[in-house]
Amino acid sequence: MGVKMKKPEILAPAGNLEKLKIAIRYGADAVYIGGQDYGLRSRAGNFDFDQMQEGIAFAHDRDAKVYVAANMVTHEGDSKGSGEFFRTLRDIGIDAVIVSDPALIAICMSEAPGLPVHLSTQSSATNYKTLEFWKKEGLERVVLAREVNMEEIREIRRKTDVEIEAFIHGAMCISYSGRCVLSNHMSNRDANRGGCAQSCRWKYDLFDMDDVATKHSLIKEGDDPFSMSAVDLAMIRHIPDIVSTGIDSLKIEGRMKSIHYVSTVVNVYRKAIDTYCSDPENYTFDPAWEEELWKTAQRELASGFYYHIPTENEQIFAKPRKIPQYTFAAQVIDYDPSTKMATLQQRNNFGVGEAVEFYGPGLIHHKQVIEAIWDENGNAIDRAPNAMMIVKVKVDHPVDPYYLMRKKR
Template sequence: MQNIKVKHPEVLAPAGTPEKLRIAIDYGADAVYIGGDAYGLRSRAGNFSFEEMAAGAQYAHERGAKVYVAANIVAHEQNLAGAGEFYRHVRDAGVDAVIVSDPSLIEAAITEAPGLKVHLSTQASATNYETLNFWKNEGLERVVLAREVGIDEIKEMRQHTDIQIEAFVHGAMCIGYSGRCVLSNHLSLRDANRGGCAQNCRWKYDLFDMPENGQKRELMGHGPDGKLEKFSMSAVDMSMIEHIPDLVEAGVDSLKIEGRMKTIHYVSTVANVYSTAVRSYCNDPEHYQLDPAWVDELWKVAQRELSTGFYYGVPDENFQLFGKRRRMPHYAFVGQVLDYNDETHQVTVQQRNNFGVGDAIEFYGPQFAHHAQTVKDLFDDEDQAIERAPHAMQVVHFTCDQPVKKGDFVRAQEV
């Protein structure tokens, strides 16, 4: 009996720098999204020049992948000058689409850069199929849904529109509706909707009871460990790795991973996991099973607890970051493989974090290649035996139990 296959949704990974772009694609992403030097919401990310965009687009296209540019600020009058020129440069760099939320910038992209495809940003808070059809009629190719949309709502949208649907499946959540928050504006004088978010929701806040007599009483909450602590307005992160079939069957065309400012360790790991899971399901949905190793892998780069966001109902207090984490990452990114010698079984690694003899490490590479071992010996670039590699970007080599490939990454198990 022939296996049944289903449409393969795009796995869309963040790429805050040219290095992250290459790594995301090498580790399985079908597309990446980047930022330019204007109009994006991550002003502190390693944003791309037009020359870097062109080089990134070429790298992606040679490997069958796509590149999108996020230009999704809420524009004020002073932000509008030069928008048409910006979009023309993006188009001419070979970028596949721009992600935009502001109607004036959408108009500029469509009218002043003909041929450049436009995707609606999640910042525009699209939550119904009437809105999706409106933007389709305006000439947009794709809508990135608001994070507040549930899986059943996506199914209904799919029945009433054929515009491409993109949905976030992994990464940080925002306490503001679809990212529309002004905490940073008021508390840090940094406009979150123009790229300056200070993540004030992650701060710890005092909460007071103010009775009629005017005497305030500080309120403290009991965290999961029973200890008193202050409050935050911070949501836990999202992870939909356990629900890939639901997303595919609902008709989502692109599975989006948050994190343009996160590390190459995060980008490579999350792109690797989701591309592996999606490929596994789409190639044989009838026999698909969630691999617990995929879930464990994501926890190795998790910064906060994980949840399913709004997909299966409105989040309650258990979806807020409060108290001791129920699970913690166990690995630190320590290096990247530069070379492997089949005859001597020596692997050459460029160090990124301190590791040494006796450490438990794990190699991982594209298509979910993994193997774990203990570091038995260690040598510097002059072939001198050393106990540890403490210097950033230091090149070292040591005996490897199994063959590995150039570009593979190395983690060290935290004690």
């Protein structure tokens, strides 16, 4: 009989209330959200205080936690009102705030005592003495910089009892964590105050310039334009390594991503981590887990800085070797077992004759072909073309509310 491992928290992104509920239903132990101010995702859905209270109630009823990212770098005047903001978060029951700016940390500590503070990855913590410094300042947890490798995590864990959180999946910044000003230069949008234009992901031409007036493109006809973009982080192949470090929280990036992304990624890591922690000695990696991630991946996948300094192989510079095969098509809102009829809310156009896949928590999924569709009035239709329309389809296997349906591209 294997020895059970300490099971780390799975921390999922939640750009809005719907994503929060989906993340927790699909296995997240905690979610991180943004408020209306002080965060780095100004274009995410974000939460007002009423939505936060609904999300907190939903999470706490299911033994999950809610953290608020307030991780902007403040300039003069940016911190105005933050004391009241933090007090409100504390009073409505937020479990912790994720902060990077020492000014906001100090304000939170003095104005909202009792509200736990986690240090954001934006602060680039890369060694145990840094964690010990923040422990003395009253912080419970530090989100490590993405540049920390596996051996460094083990060393940090040995030398401090501060809670450690690290990213295991999602987009990687081409710059050092929390230090990019490319967006500021290219579009006058401050990346460290929530306005990143993701200039590194733009497509560029490259020129050999003989002089100021003469330039020759180095990109040949048919070649892809140049990009500074990094591929995505994915640690699904390395669950034993990352869990055995004793890390406290494993973080998934993506507050701007869809419920298709959130549900799929949380589902996969939940399964892998539970499988490993229940019996480490007999654990084996299942390639189907990675294939599941590819159904929602947008870029190549790599292990970031965990095992080596990323090279050109971890940069997007040519056509992708894999293309996402599925599009999120609908969410199940009801199921009648007597008729085997599922009621769906449409999210992308789908029609009769298309191959689809239903999936739910626990990596339950099955494939079938849509043989017929009925609208809300019981009329047979060939397609479900309108966003959020309610339709019925007959399913080959039982489904539950909040199962999702993909269709093949």
